[in-house]
Amino acid sequence: MDFKLTKEQELIQRTAREFAEKNLLPQVESIIEENRVPDAVIRDLKDLDLFALFMPEAYDGAGADYQSYVLVMEQIARICPAVAVIMSVNAVGLAAVEIFGTEAQKKTYLPPGCRGDGVLSFAFTEPGTGSDPKQITATATRKGDAYILNGTKRFITNASFAGPIIIIARETETGEVSGFIADKFCDGYAISEPWKKMGCQGAPLYDVYLKDLAVPAENRLGAPGKGFRILKVALALGKIGISAIFLGTMLAAYEEALRYAREKTHRGEPITKFQAIQMAIVDMAMKYEAARWMTYRIGYLADHAKDKGDILKDSAMAKIFVTETAVDLARIAVGVHGSYGLMKDYKVSQIWRDVIFGPQVEGVSHLLKVLVAGEILKG
Amino acid sequence: MNIILYSERPDLASELVTAGRAIMDICGGALQALTIDDDEQADFLAARGVSVHRVRSDQPSPADVAQLASAVHQTAVALEADMILLASNRRGRELAGRLAQKLGGGCLTDVGRFEVLDGRPAFSRNALGGAVEDVRCMETGKQVIALTPHSFAAAGVATGPGPVSDLPVRLSPSLVRLKETIRKGADAVDIEKADILVVVGQGIENKEDLTKAAQIARSLGAEVACTKPVATDRKWFSEERIIGLSGKRCKPRLALLLGVSGQVQFTVGIRDAGAIVAVNLDEKANIAYVADYLLVGDLKTLLPELVKRFSA
Amino acid sequence: MGFVVVSDHGKEEAMNIVVAMKQVPDLKMIRIRDRRPLLEDVPFMMGEIDRSALEAGAELREALKGKLIVLSAGTEPLEDTVKEALAAGADEAILILDEALRDGESALVAQVLAAALARMPDVGIILFGEGSADNYSGQVMARVAEILSWPQVGYAREIRIEGGVAQITRSLEDCEELLEVPLPVAVSVVAEIRQPKTPSVTGILRAGRKPKTLWTLADLNIGLNGGAPVRTISRLAPVSSRLGQVIGSVDELVEIVKAKRGPS
Numbered sequence A: 001m002d003f004k005l006t007k008e009q010e011l012i013q014r015t016a017r018e019f020a021e022k023n024l025l026p027q028v029e030s031i032i033e034e035n036r037v038p039d040a041v042i043r044d045l046k047d048l049d050l051f052a053l054f055m056p057e058a059y060d061g062a063g064a065d066y067q068s069y070v071l072v073m074e075q076i077a078r079i080c081p082a083v084a085v086i087m088s089v090n091a092v093g094l095a096a097v098e099i100f101g102t103e104a105q106k107k108t109y110l111p112p113g114c115r116g117d118g119v120l121s122f123a124f125t126e127p128g129t130g131s132d133p134k135q136i137t138a139t140a141t142r143k144g145d146a147y148i149l150n151g152t153k154r155f156i157t158n159a160s161f162a163g164p165i166i167i168i169a170r171e172t173e174t175g176e177v178s179g180f181i182a183d184k185f186c187d188g189y190a191i192s193e194p195w196k197k198m199g200c201q202g203a204p205l206y207d208v209y210l211k212d213l214a215v216p217a218e219n220r221l222g223a224p225g226k227g228f229r230i231l232k233v234a235l236a237l238g239k240i241g242i243s244a245i246f247l248g249t250m251l252a253a254y255e256e257a258l259r260y261a262r263e264k265t266h267r268g269e270p271i272t273k274f275q276a277i278q279m280a281i282v283d284m285a286m287k288y289e290a291a292r293w294m295t296y297r298i299g300y301l302a303d304h305a306k307d308k309g310d311i312l313k314d315s316a317m318a319k320i321f322v323t324e325t326a327v328d329l330a331r332i333a334v335g336v337h338g339s340y341g342l343m344k345d346y347k348v349s350q351i352w353r354d355v356i357f358g359p360q361v362e363g364v365s366h367l368l369k370v371l372v373a374g375e376i377l378k379g
Numbered sequence B: 001m002n003i004i005l006y007s008e009r010p011d012l013a014s015e016l017v018t019a020g021r022a023i024m025d026i027c028g029g030a031l032q033a034l035t036i037d038d039d040e041q042a043d044f045l046a047a048r049g050v051s052v053h054r055v056r057s058d059q060p061s062p063a064d065v066a067q068l069a070s071a072v073h074q075t076a077v078a079l080e081a082d083m084i085l086l087a088s089n090r091r092g093r094e095l096a097g098r099l100a101q102k103l104g105g106g107c108l109t110d111v112g113r114f115e116v117l118d119g120r121p122a123f124s125r126n127a128l129g130g131a132v133e134d135v136r137c138m139e140t141g142k143q144v145i146a147l148t149p150h151s152f153a154a155a156g157v158a159t160g161p162g163p164v165s166d167l168p169v170r171l172s173p174s175l176v177r178l179k180e181t182i183r184k185g186a187d188a189v190d191i192e193k194a195d196i197l198v199v200v201g202q203g204i205e206n207k208e209d210l211t212k213a214a215q216i217a218r219s220l221g222a223e224v225a226c227t228k229p230v231a232t233d234r235k236w237f238s239e240e241r242i243i244g245l246s247g248k249r250c251k252p253r254l255a256l257l258l259g260v261s262g263q264v265q266f267t268v269g270i271r272d273a274g275a276i277v278a279v280n281l282d283e284k285a286n287i288a289y290v291a292d293y294l295l296v297g298d299l300k301t302l303l304p305e306l307v308k309r310f311s312a
Numbered sequence C: 001m002g003f004v005v006v007s008d009h010g011k012e013e014a015m016n017i018v019v020a021m022k023q024v025p026d027l028k029m030i031r032i033r034d035r036r037p038l039l040e041d042v043p044f045m046m047g048e049i050d051r052s053a054l055e056a057g058a059e060l061r062e063a064l065k066g067k068l069i070v071l072s073a074g075t076e077p078l079e080d081t082v083k084e085a086l087a088a089g090a091d092e093a094i095l096i097l098d099e100a101l102r103d104g105e106s107a108l109v110a111q112v113l114a115a116a117l118a119r120m121p122d123v124g125i126i127l128f129g130e131g132s133a134d135n136y137s138g139q140v141m142a143r144v145a146e147i148l149s150w151p152q153v154g155y156a157r158e159i160r161i162e163g164g165v166a167q168i169t170r171s172l173e174d175c176e177e178l179l180e181v182p183l184p185v186a187v188s189v190v191a192e193i194r195q196p197k198t199p200s201v202t203g204i205l206r207a208g209r210k211p212k213t214l215w216t217l218a219d220l221n222i223g224l225n226g227g228a229p230v231r232t233i234s235r236l237a238p239v240s241s242r243l244g245q246v247i248g249s250v251d252e253l254v255e256i257v258k259a260k261r262g263p264s
Helices: A007-034 A039-047 A066-079 A081-100 A103-115 A227-263 A275-304 A308-336 A338-342 A347-355 A365-377 B010-027 B039-046 B065-078 B090-103 B207-220 B228-232 B284-290 B299-311 C048-064 C083-087 C106-119 C140-148 C201-207 C250-261
Strands: A121-123 A139-143 A146-157 A164-171 A177-183 A189-191 A205-216 B002-006 B030-036 B051-057 B083-087 B106-111 B113-117 B120-127 B132-138 B143-147 B164-169 B177-183 B196-200 B223-226 B254-258 B275-280 B293-296 C016-020 C023-025 C031-033 C036-038 C044-046 C068-074 C092-097 C123-129 C152-162 C165-171 C175-182 C185-189 C212-215 C230-236 C245-247
Touching: A007 A039, A007 A066, A007 A081, A007 C083, A007 C201, A039 A081, A066 A081, A066 A227, A066 A275, A081 A103, A081 A121, A081 A146, A081 A164, A081 A177, A081 A227, A121 A146, A146 A164, A146 A177, A164 A205, A164 A227, A177 A205, A177 A227, A227 A275, A227 A308, A227 A347, A275 A308, A308 A338, A308 A347, A308 A365, A338 A347, B002 B010, B002 B065, B010 B030, B010 B039, B010 B083, B010 B113, B010 B120, B010 B143, B030 B039, B030 B065, B039 B051, B039 B164, B051 B065, B065 B090, B065 B164, B065 C140, B065 C152, B083 B090, B090 B106, B090 B143, B090 C106, B090 C140, B090 C152, B106 B120, B106 B132, B106 C106, B106 C230, B113 B132, B196 B207, B207 B223, B207 B254, B207 B299, B223 B228, B254 C250, B275 B284, B275 B299, B275 C250, B293 C250, B299 C250, C016 C048, C016 C140, C036 C230, C044 C083, C048 C068, C048 C083, C048 C123, C048 C152, C048 C185, C068 C083, C068 C106, C083 C092, C083 C201, C092 C106, C106 C123, C106 C140, C123 C140, C123 C152, C140 C152, C140 C185, C152 C175, C165 C185, C245 C250
Parallel strands: A121 A164, A139 A164, B002 B030, B002 B083, B030 B051, B051 B164, B083 B143, B106 B143, B196 B223, B196 B254, B254 B275, B275 B293, B293 C245, C016 C068, C016 C123, C068 C092, C092 C212, C123 C185, C152 C185
Antiparallel strands: A139 A146, A146 A205, A164 A177, A189 A205, B113 B120, B120 B132, B132 C230, B177 C175, C023 C044, C031 C036, C152 C165, C165 C175
16 A cells, blocks of 8 residues: 555646646636636646546547546646536546547547547436436437437536537437437537526536437447446546545635634734634644545546446545535634635635535435445345 | 955955954964956955955956866965855855865855854855755865855955055966846845845735835835745846845845745845844744744735835 | 757767756755754655756757756655656656765765766756755856866856857846857856746656666766765754744834834
8 A cells, every 4th residue: 555646646736736826826716707717728728738637648638547637636626626627527528438439439529628629518417307317308319310319408517618518318219328429509409598606616507408409320429228337437437526626625725724824813823822723723634634535546446447337336435525524624614714704805715605516516415325325235 | 274265346355354354263374365357356455454466367257257266276276275265146156166176175155154163163054945054064175165245244444454466377268258248227236235125025916015115115215125936926026136045145234024924945035134024914923933023914904004104 | 040060070960958957855845843854754856946947958959959868966766856857858867876965965966967977978068057946055067067177157047059159148146248158068047047837747647758877876987085075063943033023003013113224
């Protein structure tokens, strides 16, 4: 067992940190204000090969691994979680195409996705049925050389970028669930206004409307009926990204609280002299540390799993723990700030609004616990 | 101990006279100064009561440190010097290494002070980025010591002038051609010499506040200096005004630090100030260690008030 | 226009650019206890100013048509530390590893680097930082130049190479000097010469696969006769004699400043 980063991992982490501090930090306010990440940010991420970490170089990825991906996402989210959310969803789309796609699909969709000029989106959740794969209502009807897709997908990230969207839909003929790669902004594809949400601004969520959207038959992802397999892999990998993102917000909250505690004086003494604050600092440090190793470990598991779907239980547990603990930690961090923690001038107030997204996205905690319980208790 | 001293700058050379005399007080011996193709400086130093050798080179090229080292080396050999004192400005530091190599001797640059240890001088300089101070002794017969500018008082005019003699040296042709010297224009300040300094740190976040800091400096009759990032990242000042390990070491009577967090790489440059007064919001722990008096508060609101109060 | 050095035979000759790197402890990680620095577990890194020198060197590569080689002398972790330079664009590394180099004593390091340079073919220029991040002594460049009988220029803010000649702007306290020096030359640079670039992920991943040559002191025929020329007697954190008094009001501050300012 070795808990040390390799020199390469250390340097990749530093590259992400330098990028986040030099490039993202000055723009965070305007990203939140405009609820939009400028294209230049994605271009700059690509220039440092941070945008598609674990994809092979042959497809314009960085050729690194999931462990590096986790380290990078943590550092990006520490400064601007929205950018990391866009990266995470793109990564899920890329992985799905790489694992299940045909060579032609890979050649078409992976390089632009890795470069950031064709950012991928992934559409699974629906308004009526939420994230229950068994109840998917979006339909795909075979008609000659094409599938005709209909339905509504809810809370979809990256839906406004040019680039493909992977849609999970039920084939009307067989009743089986399959995956499809559709190009956005063609006839039959429309999106809503972005949802007005309380945090993570910059990565807007949309509803996606599919109305007789024609997808060429060769754009079906994997064999017919492989939808659940695709979903299992996508969910397993998506939780790695989300865990790393909220690990990054934890780090940010902890650092903010620590800094404030050192600066703030009460009766001429820094408040770190008071035991109540000391306890809070230790609680935050422990929570971050526990979450950190759990997150890094699922990166390691993903690198070593032949079938990425196999790590779903572990990544779900990590995701539940990290996102719930991130909320706890942020609560403590706000507490350390006293009333100032509520003010927009203090970064911790934004972190508080961001951090609640963790347990509520990419499978809410309760749903995931049901899934994990099933895994633990089976046979 | 046979000591010779050299700096191209007369003011720094006169500080070396003071330091050299202090070393002689410890070890005994003789102190001699040398000037290179600079009769004016020779007279200046002789007036400080020190014996001066006017080195005459056959082909002077003051920008060529190899030649400079050769000239000082020949003189050191001729005068059988054990210790060569230089100023630790940029020219002096560059010369120090080459000269030490020629002499086969040890070398210390950026020496701020020395003490007596077993009857010989032990020199102090910063190490580990200023986190610690090393005390070091020389183990070689020949040694080169470069002293931080303004660590020692300049020698005053003596009652009787020291003797002046000429000393010719032979140099090989220079490989370095000086095409142009560009004076640093309006911003050529010497913050090392300032009695009062107003130091701007990263806690001053915009140019408006910077203007206010400058106003305060004017009211106090102070020079403005800054921490490294303010010059290198924000580019608000030229590098002339940087205080710290890779900048200047200053010892003003009073330093007013505005928005300075007090990282160790900075504090080594202000450690020797008379009184340090700081106004800061951030990182209380560090700056409290550095300052005599600390006002904790938001500079955005405090600066306008300070401007008003000091101009009154 | 790209410049190519022409040898006596009229054949085009590439010249290599060498950047000297010193591995330094991560200064931000050093803790002090009882005035003593705690260096265990403090990771090593490439000094910030060496990263600037490397960036400056990378720009000269085109003019010299040669390789960018990082040269460093130190102890074991150096093999890992040098990956920073290789990730940031150096083509290959030459490392001299020996326990005797632990203290990084200037005279010994200079001797080692000069011996290595003497064995490296076609070196046109060697770049150093103006001083190492930890000790900031700034001797090694000049010592190396002296051993090799090369010209030297310290505190370079700009370097251009054309026609086998380097045009270097030296930044001094009160002036700048524009100098012309033939190659090979030893140069130290100030941090302003170039901002260090953040290395890309693929650059980092390729670093470990770039050529690396390891030498020992014995390979360079360097014996350790006699002790170091300088002995460190003590190494302690300075004691602050500052009052560290928190004051409560602007009034108080104004009063103190006026009192300390003295008559003017």
